[in-house]
Amino acid sequence: MTIFRPWYLAQMSVGVVQWVGIALMLTPLIIERTGSGALMGTVMSLVGLFGVCAPLIGWLADKYSIHRELQKVALFSHLTSLILLYFAGTTSYMYILVGLSIGIGTVTQLVLNPAFVLNALNEQDQSRGLSRLFQMQFFGIVVAGSLVGLVSLLGWSSEQQLLLLMMLVAVSIITVFISPPPRITTSAESEDSVQATSKSASTLAFIVFLVTVFISMFTSSNLMETGPIIIKEVFNVDLGHSAFGLAASAVVTMLLLEPAGRCAQKFGSYVVWMAALACYAVTSIGLWLAVDTGVSSLVPILLIMLMMQAISWFDMAIPAIAESLSPSSPALTQGLLLFAMAGGFGAGTFIAGQLIELNGFVSVVNYCAGSIVVTLILAAVTLLLKKK
Template structure:
């Protein structure tokens, strides 16, 4: 990677903290220390709930050219969350603070990093290549963090040692970003935004946001609670989930390359549609497995498929938003993050309550039903765009 592009590794913190630390450490720690599925769901909902602030963060960044400072602050928030998790016990308040820090850091990185890429892209080819590299960096973070957790667990090291390792990894990413910052976002009324404004109507934009919102019910629940669900429903050990996550992340790095080329040729809509179809397949497959004796590799295999779908969706939705939104660059991504994080928060909070009332299997049922709703909005969007 060229030195000027090393800032892409900032996206790796999303992989380290949002993907690995939350699912492999935060969720199990909460269950172990408090025994409350409701608290786990609430904390994860807080992480997603920070999407409410995403449009404000985007508007702030655009209005005062704070894109780069806010990017660094987001990484500091991720690092501080891991430090506080190290000192956590059975009190609920500290977990809420940790969830807030992770939520702020993830939302800010997820809206600003694609903004940097899209701002510097001169055409669809550069856009596809840049987004592919950005999200490949995210999965480099997933691989390194998951292998660290799995390796330390297999060697008998405590959760505290695992957290120290992840703190070191996140701190290294912060240092790299300070030394190799991205180019400043080119101005607010960018040519790309003007084109998007002229080509857009409100209906496709809102249909897109609703489809994204409801798709998050499945992706958030199955990713963030995945290792816990696999352990409770299919007796899959956490260390096996960590290894599966690392292998899946490596596969994602490979498959993001053809996905990026697909965007370069055909744009982002087909890639996103493929991701939504994969979400539905995973939800239905896991639902059909509940209550049956299955080989442990089968649910892990479908979780691997889910991670590939998530990587394709994450890469394509910023570009779709830039095409449909009448808003300024970071505000566009902030509004998209509002839909993403709002779906994350609503879905995981309801899933946490569902666990306490109906058991872990209800999360998969609830998530799969929500995916049907998402596909309805995505279908309406496709019809609307086809009639243009």
């Protein structure tokens, strides 16, 4: 059965802007143009802290049935962020607007796109549908990362690279206008019946799950979104090499998402989620151990590539886990999940920015290693509560 739908290309803009745009363009440009690690941390925190609005976005979308309209707003917000970055120069408030625009676009899409998939498919096919959706996110990373790496070697300016990213986001926008996702329907009766039975018993597990996701973002946001600049400063890895590493890793991710989706379909999403967290630990602790050892630059690149695989599995698994534990309606559930993700992203990157300002980039590696230990403990508690 073919589960892919053309509108899944909307998720491509998340890969282009949130992953490549931030990691290879936004954070290096802030450091290059302003030299301020604190500004970088503030901007990154804004990207995440927009997640406080995620439950409101989900609630509004469900209440007024404006899921498709808000999706279009999100895509145009991504495009706006690249345009603002193009003209930002050394003006601090422009970078603040860039971070806000990225936050609006990414959070809104990550609330709505999984909800579209979960609503349109039966429970048996949901994991496969989510894997297809996130394959398009990594397809965006493959294309954008390859193009940025290539034109960087050819000597193109940052502004020309940003124009390429704008063109890719425009493809997502055009596709959604031509082939929009199906409308989400909510049934009050079905929600009431579910809340009255199994979901009411799992509310505590859902809360602990959200806290686990929040803390996990301290590790993943800093090692992925600011990973290239961190390994450049700590391990002397050229950003052009990071671009190709990001693209190569995204190709592997697209391939591995298929068996990961089948695994979730057969054994459940929790297995995939825990495998992702185990890879988080390998990456963060591996980088921590590699500091000041003179290891080959290939080692941190490979660890960051592993992190990308883990994040793709993590992102694919958690919408279904949230849906199974939450007592709320579809988009509101995903909004609460994004509240935890984006809040963790914002808090985690803000702390990292302050650490960079005070103690340099190595302190972020230490911070990420400590964060994953706390995450693993909370994940174990979630599993125990889920079984009760």
